[in-house]
Amino acid sequence: MTTSALVPERAASRVRVLSIAGTDPTGGAGIHADLKSFAAHGAYGMAVVTALVAQNSHGVRAVHVPDVAFLRAQLDAVSDDVTVDAVKIGMLGTRAVADEVAAWLVRTKPPVIVLDPVMVATSGDRLLDTDAEEAVRRLVTRAHLVTPNLPELGVLLGEPRATTWPDAVRQARRLARSSGATVLLKGGHLDGDGSPDAVVDASTVTELDALRVATTSTHGTGCSLSAAVAALRPRRPDWVTAVREAKRWLTGAIAAGEALAVGSGRGPVDHLHHAPTLGARPFGADAWERAADLRAACDDLPFVRGLADGTLPIERFEAYLHQDALYLAQYSRVLARASQLAPDADAQVFWAQGSARCLEVERHLHEERLAGARWTGPADRTTTGYVDHLLGVALTGSYAEVVAAVLPCYVMYADIGARILARAGDLTGHPYGDWVATYGDPAFAQAAARATELADAAAREVGAATRARMLAAYLTSCAHEVAFFDQVRVAEPVVAV
Numbered sequence: 144m145t146t147s148a149l150v151p152e153r154a155a156s157r158v159r160v161l162s163i164a165g166t167d168p169t170g171g172a173g174i175h176a177d178l179k180s181f182a183a184h185g186a187y188g189m190a191v192v193t194a195l196v197a198q199n200s201h202g203v204r205a206v207h208v209p210d211v212a213f214l215r216a217q218l219d220a221v222s223d224d225v226t227v228d229a230v231k232i233g234m235l236g237t238r239a240v241a242d243e244v245a246a247w248l249v250r251t252k253p254p255v256i257v258l259d260p261v262m263v264a265t266s267g268d269r270l271l272d273t274d275a276e277e278a279v280r281r282l283v284t285r286a287h288l289v290t291p292n293l294p295e296l297g298v299l300l301g302e303p304r305a306t307t308w309p310d311a312v313r314q315a316r317r318l319a320r321s322s323g324a325t326v327l328l329k330g331g332h333l334d335g336d337g338s339p340d341a342v343v344d345a346s347t348v349t350e351l352d353a354l355r356v357a358t359t360s361t362h363g364t365g366c367s368l369s370a371a372v373a374a375l376r377p378r379r380p381d382w383v384t385a386v387r388e389a390k391r392w393l394t395g396a397i398a399a400g401e402a403l404a405v406g407s408g409r410g411p412v413d414h415l416h417h418a419p420t421l422g423a424r425p426f427g428a429d430a431w432e433r434a435a436d437l438r439a440a441c442d443d444l445p446f447v448r449g450l451a452d453g454t455l456p457i458e459r460f461e462a463y464l465h466q467d468a469l470y471l472a473q474y475s476r477v478l479a480r481a482s483q484l485a486p487d488a489d490a491q492v493f494w495a496q497g498s499a500r501c502l503e504v505e506r507h508l509h510e511e512r513l514a515g516a517r518w519t520g521p522a523d524r525t526t527t528g529y530v531d532h533l534l535g536v537a538l539t540g541s542y543a544e545v546v547a548a549v550l551p552c553y554v555m556y557a558d559i560g561a562r563i564l565a566r567a568g569d570l571t572g573h574p575y576g577d578w579v580a581t582y583g584d585p586a587f588a589q590a591a592a593r594a595t596e597l598a599d600a601a602a603r604e605v606g607a608a609t610r611a612r613m614l615a616a617y618l619t620s621c622a623h624e625v626a627f628f629d630q631v632r633v634a635e636p637v638v639a640v
């Protein structure tokens with residue numbers, strides 16, 4: 144595909160994929176979606192524009208198709224210079240455009256050709272002239288993979304749209320046999336709980352099941368899927384492998400779409416949902432701000448007020464210390480899990496030291512502050528709830544999620560401790576003076592700052608979906624922290640055993 148005969152071909156670090164498609168200024172469909180799909184799959188993306196489309200999440204307002212001579216100039220500019228490993232063809236708009244693209248395919252013979260036979264947007268707006276349908280049918284015979292939705296499949300065959308999945312699969316088989324192309328049949332337009340797809344060639348049908356995501360973020364799903372398959376195919380052994388991988392990714396992208404908050408109609412998918420985000424806000428600061436209401440709720444708790452002004456009944460204070468000790472024994476295990484999952488030795492040491500420190504404090508609480516057998520009862524519901532949450536994340540979560548779940552114990556404790564200390568004022572004669580004084584220990588603040596740094600570092604390595612799970616784990620821990628400080632109100636009557 145390159146005319147630079149004097150320049151020897153260099154090995155490419157990435158698959159070079161070309162999108163030939165229309166535009167979507169809101170970035171959800173067309174070449175904009177294709178380029179994001181390419182990037183999401185590690186490919187180097189290029190784009191030749193067939194049509195300029197004024198559209199958004201509500202629909203199409205206007206379409207402008209430039210002269211085909213200019214389309215030819217764009218296509219040749221690419222293929223005269225760049226080796227194209229795969230091509231994805233999307234919106235063509237007119238017969239002249241479809242024929243021009245077909246002629247370019249004949250001239251350049253790309254090794255992978257994926258054709259998304261875009262005809263009508265889900266909004267109902269036409270993106271292909273009716274008199275261009277025959278030209279698209281001809282183009283199918285030049286493609287290696289064609290990716291129709293149910294209505295498009297019917298048009299390509301000149302048949303009514305299939306109303307059941309088995310009928311659609313039979314139609315896909317007829318198309319595969321008549322055209323020679325493999326068909327990726329898309330089931331997004333079906334009713335029901337599933338959104339199955341199928342890879343169909345002349346002799347085999349491979350069905351790929353997926354749960355239907357309940358969302359309005361499905362703008363550009365067809366574009367994104369076909370682009371992902373084009374990006375993957377050069378480095379995958381067959382179509383089924385490439386499609387399976389692309390579909391798994393797309394389902395996650397659809398699920399993460401609403402969080403983008405783009406548009407008030409049918410919004411786009413989050414193409415980069417799985418990928419680390421350069422430039423994202425540090426996790427610790429972001430989560431801290433989102434927990435502002437929970438943190439503020441601590442200030443007015445009877446326990447916090449009573450501890451600061453010294454009016455807290457001693458048995459309530461001791462009940463709190465006892466629960467704290469029980470909590471720390473389990474929290475220590477979760478910190479040990481963070482250490483086990485840690486990506487480097489520094490982080491591993493930090494969490495392991497934290498884990499050991501919890502056990503030392505737990506022992507000190509029982510042996511010194513709660514000396515004797517008086518406080519040996521079980522964990523109460525508040526403590527058990529918090530511990531169950533942490534152990535659940537430790538059991539099933541990634542390193543980043545575990546770190547997010549343990550972080551509130553560091554940062555909220557340091558924060559509330561500092562405020563109790565400030566509120567208590569002069570500690571001379573204060574009944575809990577020696578305890579309250581420990582809140583001023585700079586080691587607390589240092590440990591909280593380091594734990595936050597490690598959470599920030601972990602968040603930089605994960606995609607939006609994991610980051611959302613980190614945030615959920617963090618906020619749940621914050622709510623448990625508030626409940627823990629609220630033991631005066633929520634605890635059962637204190638029964639010393």
Ligand SMILES: Nc1ncnc2c1ncn2[C@@H]1O[C@H](COP(=O)(O)OP(=O)(O)O)[C@@H](O)[C@H]1O
Nearest residue numbers: 292329330331332338339354355356361364365
């Ligand atoms: N709500 C959904 N949940 C999960 N997958 C979906 C959903 N809607 C569409 N898909 C998937 O998105 C891809 C595009 O499907 P479809 O909507 O049929 O095509 P088009 O976008 O071309 O109309 C398919 O893989 C389909 O299974």
Ligand SMILES: Cc1ncc(COP(=O)(O)OP(=O)(O)O)c(N)n1
Nearest residue numbers: 165166172173264265363364365366
């Ligand atoms: C420029 C452009 N090309 C294609 C489409 C249709 O996108 P598709 O992925 O089929 O998804 P819907 O948005 O129609 O569901 C488009 N809108 N614009």
